[in-house]
Amino acid sequence: MSGLCADVRRFRLLLRDVLTTGRTQLRHRDGLLLSVTDGTHTGWGEATPMPGWSPMSIDSVAVSLAAVSAAVSVIDDPADPRLDHVLDDLDRAPHARAALAGAIADLRARRVGSALSATLGPSPAARVRVNAMTSAENPDDVAAFCAAAVDSGFESVKIKVGLLDTASDLRRVAAARSAVGPDLELRIDANGSWDVETAIAVLGPMAELGVCFCEEPADGIASIAAVGSRSDIPVAVDESARCVDDIAEALGTGSIDVVIVKPQAIGGPDMAMRAVRLTTEFGATAVVTSMIDGAIGVAHALHVAAASGVNMAHGLATSSLLSADIGPAPEVSAGGITIGDEAGIGIVPYDTLPT
Numbered sequence: 366m367s368g369l370c371a372d373v374r375r376f377r378l379l380l381r382d383v384l385t386t387g388r389t390q391l392r393h394r395d396g397l398l399l400s401v402t403d404g405t406h407t408g409w410g411e412a413t414p415m416p417g418w419s420p421m422s423i424d425s426v427a428v429s430l431a432a433v434s435a436a437v438s439v440i441d442d443p444a445d446p447r448l449d450h451v452l453d454d455l456d457r458a459p460h461a462r463a464a465l466a467g468a469i470a471d472l473r474a475r476r477v478g479s480a481l482s483a484t485l486g487p488s489p490a491a492r493v494r495v496n497a498m499t500s501a502e503n504p505d506d507v508a509a510f511c512a513a514a515v516d517s518g519f520e521s522v523k524i525k526v527g528l529l530d531t532a533s534d535l536r537r538v539a540a541a542r543s544a545v546g547p548d549l550e551l552r553i554d555a556n557g558s559w560d561v562e563t564a565i566a567v568l569g570p571m572a573e574l575g576v577c578f579c580e581e582p583a584d585g586i587a588s589i590a591a592v593g594s595r596s597d598i599p600v601a602v603d604e605s606a607r608c609v610d611d612i613a614e615a616l617g618t619g620s621i622d623v624v625i626v627k628p629q630a631i632g633g634p635d636m637a638m639r640a641v642r643l644t645t646e647f648g649a650t651a652v653v654t655s656m657i658d659g660a661i662g663v664a665h666a667l668h669v670a671a672a673s674g675v676n677m678a679h680g681l682a683t684s685s686l687l688s689a690d691i692g693p694a695p696e697v698s699a700g701g702i703t704i705g706d707e708a709g710i711g712i713v714p715y716d717t718l719p720t
């Protein structure tokens with residue numbers, strides 16, 4: 366045996382439609398696929414930083430992963446604790462860390478014939494509920510989207526808000542509610558668009574429409590906590606809490622009830638589970654989401670969601686936004702994803718990646 370062998374390949378995934386999220390317009394997702402093999406088994410990881418969101422570019426992630434490839438080549442055994450030191454060196458490069466931690470976790474799980482989720486938590490779920498998501502501007506389109514989501518079995522829909530004026534957002538959410546009745550869980554995501562007073566003013570009527578929680582009503586932990594302390598509905602941190610320390614700060618305010626955990630952005634499945642456990646210890650709710658990752662990243666997030674012990678809809682129904690993918694994405698049916706009994710993340714990428 367001559368050491369683990371790592372390989373990095375670049376890909377580009379076009380989105381079916383331009384997606385506006387926060388301040389960014391997305392047309393495609395650029396990423397890197399990492400494989401780590403011990404000669405018998407191969408683990409897969411993905412790094413897909415998001416421009417305008419992530420602190421690092423795809424090129425800087427590529428540099429980090431090239432250094433990783435050299436570091437792992439002198440290690441024979443995937444269980445070798447020196448790999449954890451290699452991960453520690455990537456603490457400031459969360460997407461590169463997500464790729465390596467994901468590949469190592471996948472490799473270790475495949476070697477013991479276990480699903481990744483079973484290596485992350487004590488009693489992983491066999492099926493994870495997921496939410497649909499819309500940013501349609503017209504209230505009729507939002508209503509039609511929600512009705513179609515219910516027809517296909519979704520129990521939760523997230524509506525992006527904050528891009529239009531608040532009266533328009535209220536009309537959009539009201540249209541959704543009247544189209545689907547009281548049972549569908551509606552959640553909203555303002556991506557930090559509002560100031561504190563605007564958020565307080567709009568979340569009162571949103572509560573009357575039965576909105577379950579609001580992600581990032583304002584920008585930054587302090588502002589979100591200020592909203593949460595006065596809001597009629599729970600508030601969530603997402604992009605304002607990018608690492609475990611940020612999440613601890615957010616939970617420490619006592620006014621933030623939901624934490625969005627993105628394994629891709631926080632540094633991989635192990636780091637995401639740390640965030641989930643911390644959130645649960647505070648009595649708050651962790652919702653696991655992809656970052657519109659490729660299939661490998663979505664699969665890692667799926668296994669984190671399964672291991673989380675959180676029976677909420679998680680934000681993993683994102684693969685249908687892509688016109689091509691790097692592998693067979695976990696299949697959404699009837700508003701959920703069932704985890705098979707295959708080892709590791711349960712999928713392998715295609716031989717040829719979209720570029």
Ligand SMILES: [Mg+2]
Nearest residue numbers: 554580603625
């Ligand atoms: Mg969000």
